[in-house]
Amino acid sequence: MDELTGWTAEDTEDVVCCLCRVPGTLVHDVAPFGVVRCPQCQLVFTSPRLRPEALQRIYDDAGYFEGGVYGSAVSTGAEAPSAEARLSPAMLLQRTWTAGRLALVDRERGGAAAGGRLLEVGAGYGLFLAAAREAGWTTSGVELSRTGAKHAQDTLGLDVFCGQLEEAPLIPGFDVVCAWDTVEHVPDPLSFWRTVRTQVADDGVVLFSTPYVSSLPARLLGTRWWTLKPTEHIWHFTPRTHALLLARAGLALTRVVRNPLAPANAGRLDSLVGVARPIPGP
Numbered sequence: 001m002d003e004l005t006g007w008t009a010e011d012t013e014d015v016v017c018c019l020c021r022v023p024g025t026l027v028h029d030v031a032p033f034g035v036v037r038c039p040q041c042q043l044v045f046t047s048p049r050l051r052p053e054a055l056q057r058i059y060d061d062a063g064y065f066e067g068g069v070y071g072s073a074v075s076t077g078a079e080a081p082s083a084e085a086r087l088s089p090a091m092l093l094q095r096t097w098t099a100g101r102l103a104l105v106d107r108e109r110g111g112a113a114a115g116g117r118l119l120e121v122g123a124g125y126g127l128f129l130a131a132a133r134e135a136g137w138t139t140s141g142v143e144l145s146r147t148g149a150k151h152a153q154d155t156l157g158l159d160v161f162c163g164q165l166e167e168a169p170l171i172p173g174f175d176v177v178c179a180w181d182t183v184e185h186v187p188d189p190l191s192f193w194r195t196v197r198t199q200v201a202d203d204g205v206v207l208f209s210t211p212y213v214s215s216l217p218a219r220l221l222g223t224r225w226w227t228l229k230p231t232e233h234i235w236h237f238t239p240r241t242h243a244l245l246l247a248r249a250g251l252a253l254t255r256v257v258r259n260p261l262a263p264a265n266a267g268r269l270d271s272l273v274g275v276a277r278p279i280p281g282p
């Protein structure tokens with residue numbers, strides 16, 4: 001599906017920088033959308049972008065995760081993926097990330113045994129959350145896509161709330177909050193990280209992954225960068241702008257993994273894994 005077809009200016013809205021509250025200046029014209037950069041903090045974002053109702057239609061599409069990193073293994077809602085699906089490159093990559101990210105969680109927790117409460121925001125079909133549960137975590141999830149949330153709940157038996165993080169009935173004090181490839185999709189990343197800050201324990205840790213617009217593919221390919229996706233990826237960060245954003249939300253960016261050979265970030269030339277911790281209060 002060509003994601004740019006079918007949308008008109010009526011499906012879009014103008015937005016301002018979530019940090020500085022000013023309009024951006026045009027970087028890429030991908031009509032009816034625009035990719036813009038904040039003249040004050042350099043944060044890159046999509047404006048005009050799809051209105052929330054139009055965006056929800058994309059996420060509710062049963063095919064949303066299909067053909068992406070999830071391969072076809074979960075698209076049918078089958079109990080057990082076929083051997084072919086389990087061994088597909090996309091699924092193998094997915095499993096490498098999951099194992100690498102769980103290992104990173106352990107490392108960030110000082111090698112303490114798994115156990116405690118882990119929240120995943122943007123849980124998709126629940127594959128990471130199921131692996132975390134197997135590793136000994138008490139898991140909770142939030143997922144905007146009804147298709148994804150339903151699979152996580154019904155097929156994997158996970159506790160996943162379908163909706164935005166702000167609306168989720170969660171008990172704060174999570175030891176770990178994960179948000180894999182999620183923050184680039186949310187309406188307001190500052191509000192998102194502030195809500196995460198209210199959910200993570202003061203001695204907890206936040207782990208996330210996100211594409212970054214200062215990566216080599218992004219800089220070399222311009223509008224042909226495969227991750228630009230102006231309908232879904234409505235915010236584009238660099239390590240610097242992300243650190244700025246997190247700090248405004250009370251979180252300190254303490255580690256950035258950009259190496260595509262690191263299991264947590266395997267094969268990803270244009271994405272990074274970040275670790276953040278609550279900034280101690282006064």
Ligand SMILES: [Zn+2]
Pocket residue numbers: 017018019020021038039040041042043
């Ligand atoms: Zn700004």
